[in-house]
Each structure stands twice: as C-alpha cells, then as structure tokens.
Amino acid sequence: MFRTEDVPAEDRGEALREHLSRLHAPLDLAGGPVADYHAELRLLRLGNAFVWPSVFGPVEVRRTPRLIRQSDPEVFHLSMIVNGTVGAHMDRRDSVFGPYEFRTNHSSRPVDIRTGIRGDVVEAVSVDVPSARLALSPDRVDRVLGRKMTGRAGIGSLLAGFLTSLTAESGAYTAADLPRLETVLVDLLSALLAHETEAEDRLPPETRSRTLALEIQSFIRRRLHDPELTPGAVAAAHHISPSYLHRLFRTHVPGATVGGWIRRQRLERARLMLGDPAQRALPVHLVASRCGFGHHEVFTRAFCAAYGQTPRDYRQAALTRTPPASPPEAKPATDAGRG
Known part of the structure; x- marks a missing residue:
C-alpha cells in the first residue's frame, strides 16, 4: 500500500511519480501535487499482470516521447473509473471518462492523463499487462487505445464485475489462485478488445470458450428469480446446444452440472x-x-x-x-x- 500521507509533504510528488512509474512505465508529473495532496494505491500481483485499486486527487501524469525512448516495457494499461472524472489526451484527441468507463493507453504511446478534472477525487481500478499476453495482434490493440468503452454492458460488465470482486475480496485468495485469476483477467481483456474491433473470431478457441462460460454464469445470476431458468433455456439464450453447454460446464466449472450450479x-x-x-x-x-x-x-x-x-x-x-x-x-x- 502506498499513501501520500506516509511521505513528507515536500517529497510526495516525487514519491508518487516513482510509484506510478514502477507500476506501468516511466512517467512525469506536470507541476506537482499540493502539500496536502492525497493519493493511495494498493497492488495485487497476478503473475505478470498488475491490478491496482487507487484513489487520486487532481493530478496530471504524462508519458512523453522522451520517456518512451528511454524505456518501453511494452505494457498495455486499462483503468476502470469507479468514481470521479479523468481526462486524457492521446493522438491529438481529448477524451473524458466517468464512472464505469474504461480508459486505455500503452507504454509505447505518448499520453497525458488528468485525474479529477472537475476538482473531484477519482477512484479507479487499473490493470497493467504485458502486450504479449493479450490474444490479439498489436495493430488490433492500437485501434482501441484511447477509445471510451463501457463497463456496464456485455463483456465490459464481466470485466468490471471481475475487477470489483477481485479487489474487494483479495484477502480470500491464495498463491495457488493467482495463475487462474491472471488467465481470467487476460481472457476478459482480450475479449473486450476483440469485441471493440469486431475480431472475436481471431481469439484463440480456449479464450472464447472460457469467456463464454463466464458470460453464461453471469447470465444465470441475473435471472435466478426466474423459475423457468433451466439448462435448456440457458443454452437457447446463448444459441448453443444443451450438450455443448454441459461440456462447457464440465470443462470450466469442474464438479458442477448446469442444473446443480443454478x-x-x-x-x-x-x-x-x-x-x-x-x-x-x-x-x-x-x-x-x-x-x-x-x-x-x-x-x-x-x-x-x-x-x-x-x-x-x-x-x-x-x-x-x-x-x-x-x-x-x-x-x-x-x-x-x-x-
């Protein structure tokens, strides 16, 4: 856990810059936070992926061409805004992101990020993943960078739910859970990017299968009140056969039948x-x-x-x-x- 309150006031700006640079890639802070500036970050390591919930007051962070030439770890970054507003300038485009919207950038691309552009405190959950872990080509990923994506529907809602649950219940996981959690995170990130670029058919079969299983589980939870929720109804809603639905559960929900899981x-x-x-x-x-x-x-x-x-x-x-x-x-x- 990093908290600005644990650092002398005169050193807070540099301490925050160093901490953010270790999480993503070398960064600069424009100006510097005021003496009573508040920020806190908590790091969850999932193999090669970092997940870090954070709270920020207004601050401006820059990834410049000079810093990219000095060091580029080739890392993809996604932030889910939970509360507050964040502005970003990338590729000559300005964007504003609000609650349950995803903001993305890449360590190889210049970006200017401003948290709390309306003077508000920003809560977010951020993810940094090596680009090579994503199941899409770099040019596909580039098409999405800086684009506003929602966490309230579709694959985005699955990713938002995963990040929310992961950060809320991090103490319940053991070291043995981490590889599985990293796989889920990378699958959901890849599926979201593929959906945004209409490239679902380019995902590996195992990624599509795991993501479909997660979609089906989410679908079931949203409809538990319906007494007509049966394996047949679930299969029909997802345009798959009942036999394929049962195979998915045998593979991705070991020890559970569809009806028993419902x-x-x-x-x-x-x-x-x-x-x-x-x-x-x-x-x-x-x-x-x-x-x-x-x-x-x-x-x-x-x-x-x-x-x-x-x-x-x-x-x-x-x-x-x-x-x-x-x-x-x-x-x-x-x-x-x-x-």
Whole structure:
C-alpha cells in the first residue's frame, strides 16, 4: 500500500511519480501535487499482470516521447473509473471518462492523463499487462487505445464485475489462485478488445470458450428469480446446444452440472437474503420465490439439505449474529469474480 500521507509533504510528488512509474512505465508529473495532496494505491500481483485499486486527487501524469525512448516495457494499461472524472489526451484527441468507463493507453504511446478534472477525487481500478499476453495482434490493440468503452454492458460488465470482486475480496485468495485469476483477467481483456474491433473470431478457441462460460454464469445470476431458468433455456439464450453447454460446464466449472450450479446459486442468494437485516420482514416464501423456487416445500427441503437448518431457523440464527458456517457444497462455484 502506498499513501501520500506516509511521505513528507515536500517529497510526495516525487514519491508518487516513482510509484506510478514502477507500476506501468516511466512517467512525469506536470507541476506537482499540493502539500496536502492525497493519493493511495494498493497492488495485487497476478503473475505478470498488475491490478491496482487507487484513489487520486487532481493530478496530471504524462508519458512523453522522451520517456518512451528511454524505456518501453511494452505494457498495455486499462483503468476502470469507479468514481470521479479523468481526462486524457492521446493522438491529438481529448477524451473524458466517468464512472464505469474504461480508459486505455500503452507504454509505447505518448499520453497525458488528468485525474479529477472537475476538482473531484477519482477512484479507479487499473490493470497493467504485458502486450504479449493479450490474444490479439498489436495493430488490433492500437485501434482501441484511447477509445471510451463501457463497463456496464456485455463483456465490459464481466470485466468490471471481475475487477470489483477481485479487489474487494483479495484477502480470500491464495498463491495457488493467482495463475487462474491472471488467465481470467487476460481472457476478459482480450475479449473486450476483440469485441471493440469486431475480431472475436481471431481469439484463440480456449479464450472464447472460457469467456463464454463466464458470460453464461453471469447470465444465470441475473435471472435466478426466474423459475423457468433451466439448462435448456440457458443454452437457447446463448444459441448453443444443451450438450455443448454441459461440456462447457464440465470443462470450466469442474464438479458442477448446469442444473446443480443454478440450484446452488439460488440457495446461496436465498441464504444471503435470509441473513440480511434489511430484509428481515420479507416472508420466507417470498425469499424462495425471488430466488426462483416455485414451491416453498421444495425450497425448504433443498435449503435444509445444503445448510442443515430450515430457512426460518437459519434466519433466526443469522440475525442474532450466530450464523452457522456454510458447508463447502453450498458455496458459489467458479465465476467471473473468482476465476
């Protein structure tokens, strides 16, 4: 964790410049932050990829032709703006980025980045990945640099969800998880860039397969309330055969059938709702209905089998702050936030 408050006021500008340069590539700060300037950055290493959530006050950062000639690690950078506004000047074009928009640049290209252009504090999650790890040619990547992309729909929403979950739950991961998480990150970045350049067919088959599995998992979670959500309905919505859907799950969600995974997600959502103090007045049968269970008795039996308690007893225990531990089989399977 880097925080400007941990550095003497007169050294904060240089300390911030050095820290950012280590994360991406050598950079300059235009002018320098004021004495009470606030910034903090936290680094998550996923193999060769860096993910770093940050908070910045207004500051201007430049990657100049001189710095590029001195050192170019050939790194692709993406920032997801969470709060605030960021301006960028690249290739004679000015752009402004707001919440849940992606901003990109590359260490081999000059860029001028201004955080907090409206005097606001900027929260972001940034990614730096060696260009060689992306599943697209450099010319395809170049077409996207500086372009505004959304994190609210399609592949962008999958990437945004992954980054949000990764940074919120980083303490839950072990060293054994890191290669898998790096693969998911690179797949989602490559899929986003391919979508933006209409080059999905140029992605390797394994990248397309893994990304489709993540899309399907996200689709299922958004529709858990629908009692008609079946493997057949999921396959039809994605224009694939049921047999191919089952093969995808066998490959990318080991140990889970499609129907079993849907049921576990429904039960887990119900468990969270039952333990939520804000929903204590919601009758148990409505919790069941909102999680896609058409019959209260079926829900109760399934919940008891998964958690060893009736839904009513679980709620009472959870709301008195003595919830039982969730058994391993009741936890969500691999998803966009966990790989």
